[in-house]
Amino acid sequence: MKGSLGTSLVLHTVALGFALVSLGTPASFDVADVEALPVDIIPVESITQIQQGDKKAPLAETAAPVPTTKPNIVQDAENAGDNEVDLKAPPTPVQRPIETEVAAAPEKTDNPLPNPTTETNTIKEIVPEETAPKPTEVAALPETKPEIAPEPTPEPTPEPAPEAAVAEELPLPDTIPVPAARPRPEPPKEQAKPAEKPAEKKPETPKAAEKPSDKKVADKKQETAKSTSSKDSDFNADEIAALLNKQEASGGGAKRSTETAALGGKKTTSGSSLSQSEMDALRGQIQNNWSIIAGIEGADGVIITVSMKLDETGAIIGRPEVTATGGSDTARRTLEGSALRAVMRSAPFKNLPVEKYDAWSEVVVNFDPSEML
Amino acid sequence: MEDVGLAAATHDVSLWALFMQAGIIVKLVMLGLMGASVWTWAIVIDKYVSFGKARRQFDQFEQVFWSGQSLEELYRTLAERQNTGLSAIFVAAMREWKKSFERGARSPIGLQMRIDRAMDVTMARESETFEGRLGSLATIGSAAPFIGLFGTVVGIMTSFQAIAGSKSTNLAVVAPGIAEALLATAIGLVAAIPAVIAYNKFSADAGKLSARMEGFADEFSGILSRQIDEKLQPRQAAQ
Structure with a gap:
């Protein structure tokens, strides 16, 4: 044992x-020297809230939309633009219609110059259709026809027809350089006038005797016919589109801006949640209309959750959803019913800020009825 | 003691320094655990050597015993020596046998009983030598971690007192005290782990050796009872 003890001691001393x-x-x-990183706490609102501006413009101190040219007409407009009505749709580019106008106009002027043959064709088409005298006469005719049908009809129709035919025939051989537009309006007027005159003169006695109103109507129609005939020269089926496009492009808001454009969103979005006071106002509006029957058994601990969808005027869309938790069954049912009535009665909710509509388009309000007794 | 933690903030933290900086209680615990470790290893070495020797001796004796050699002769050669293990059991049984026949024992049952008892006593003595000191291994194995833990708790208390004294929770103030305290647990574990392993191994070995001794004793008892029957039968027949 002594030997082993000695050995153990020796081993321990060696190991130690x-x-x-x-x-x-x-x-x-x-520890390596590491530079301390400065940490800032940034409120998330600065990221979620966007000011109205231009998406492509450089960043500036304050966001501003693209400057508009027209004076401010609409008060409290939301969407920037030159429109007279505040529209949410983005402005449609103004250049396109101009292009079509330009494209539509030259067609006429160009056509007559190089292609006399096509001109004549068009003229032919135009003349019979629109030589307004005919329709006016025709318009007058159907009225008069049954009465004095035989007399006026044969006279006017042959007269203008040959004239028109002559007019049609004449330009054909005439000359190429003569612009088709000028002669066209003149002859139809001339044609129309003689056509009217005989029509009026001849039926004068019978018409005057029969119906003066017919004359007036006829006159009016003649006038409109004149006006249409005067425009007839310009008229072209293709032109309709151009005429329509002449109108100012719609779209764009009515809010005017004078500052230079700076980076921003389409419209200003404020905080995404209602403030406490706004929420309280909404809650108070419901509570005021809520008649809670005191002393319902088992009403303790009932929590009522009202979730409803509102439109921008504050009116409720659809039916608000009312759910109650806790308390007894009967108390829950009673309170649910009264809560629903209160909500329906307090609609529309007028006090909510319109610019935060995104936040209150769907509202969930919790009530503890025991606190309201 | 409060100064220890403070001083440690500036001093080195080598093992020796940690030991020297420790409080007196922790120091005592550490020294005690070192002693336990030394003792454990002393026992381990001792047992290892003695068990090996015993096993070799058992093998030798069994070889001689079953070689067909006369038991009288074997007894005569062994009786003069200091015997251990199987040979001790054999010598004890033979001595009882001789004594009984020299004095002319009458009862074969009484003789058998006396021989068995003599062998049992010797066997118990021999097993005791095998199992001796294994108990201290068990004690060290189970108690050393707690002793080390005690040292650690005291050391940590000390270092917290140092924190209170310096009014600073700087890690440099706290760390050396805790390291020094943990050293006590470490030494406790260093002592305990080999002790537990050695205890399990040597108690199993001792069990095996005693089983071997018991087996030999039973066999030898059987041989002797046959001899008694053979020797007493003619006498009884003559009467």
């Missing part, structure tokens, strides 16, 4: 000695 030598001071942790 080795440990002391090898497990000397451990290497100290050297």
Whole structure:
């Protein structure tokens, strides 16, 4: 035993000695010098809230939409633009219609110059159709026809027809350089006038005797016919589109801006949630209309949740959803019913800020009836 | 003691330094655990050597015993020596046998009983030598971690007192005290782990050796009872 004890001691001293030598001071942790990172706490509203501006414009101190040219007409307009009505749709480019106008106009002027043949064709088409005298006469005719049908009809129709035919025939051989537009309006007028005159003169006695109103109607129609005939020269089936496009392009808002455009969104979005006071106002409006029957058994701990969808005027869309938790069954049912009535009665909610409509388009309000007794 | 933690903030933290900086209680615990460790290993070495020797001796004796050699002769050669293990059991049984026949024992049952008892006593003595000191291994194995833990708790208390004294929770102030305290647990574990392993191994070995001794004793008892029957039968027949 002594021998083994000695051996053990020797072994321990050897092991300890080795440990002391090898497990000397451990290497100290050297922490590298790291620059401290400054940390800012940024409210998320600065990211979620967007000011009205231009998406492509450079960033500036304050966001501003593209400057508009017209004076301000509409008060409290929301959407920037030159429109007279505040529309949400983005402005349609104004250049397109101009192009079509330009494209429509030259067709006429160009056509007569190089192609006399086509001109004549068009003229032919135009003349029989529109030589307004005919329709006016015709318009007058059907009225008069049954009465004095035989007399006027044969006279006017042959007269203009040959003239028109002559007019048609004449330009054909005439000359190429003569612009088709000028002669056209003149002859139909001339044609129309003689056509009217005989028509009026001849039936004068019978018409005057029969119906003066017919004359007036006829006159009016003749006048309109004149006016149409005067425009007839310009008229072209293709032109209709151009005429329509002449109108100012719609779209764009009516809010005017004078500042230079700066980076921003389509419209200003304020905080995405209602403020506490706004929420309280809504809640108060409901509570005022809520007649809670005191002393319902088991009403303690009932929490009523009303969720409803509102439109921009504050009116409720559809039926508000009322759910109650806690308390007894009967109390829950009673309170649910009264809550629903209160909500329906307090609609529309007028006090809500329109610019935060996104936040209150769907509202969930919680009530603890025991606090309201 | 409060100064220890403070001083440690600036001093080195090698093992020796940690030991020297420790408080007196922790120091005592550490020294005690070192002693326990030394003792454990002393027992381990001792047992290892003695068990190996015993096993070799058992093998030798069994070889001689079953070689067909006369038991009288074997007894005569062994009786003069200091015997351990199987040979001790054999010598004890033979001595009882001789004594009984020299004095002319009458009862074969009484003789058998006496021989068995003599062998049992010797066997118990021999097993005791095998199992001796294994108890201290068990004690060290179970108690050393707690002793180390005690040292750690005291050391940590000390370092917290140092924090209170310096009014600073700087890691440099706290760390050396805790390291020094943990050293006590470490030494406790260093002492306990080999002790537990050695205890399990040597108690199993001792069990095996005693089983071997018991087996030999039973066999030898059987041989002797046959001999008694053979020797007493003619006498009884003559009467």
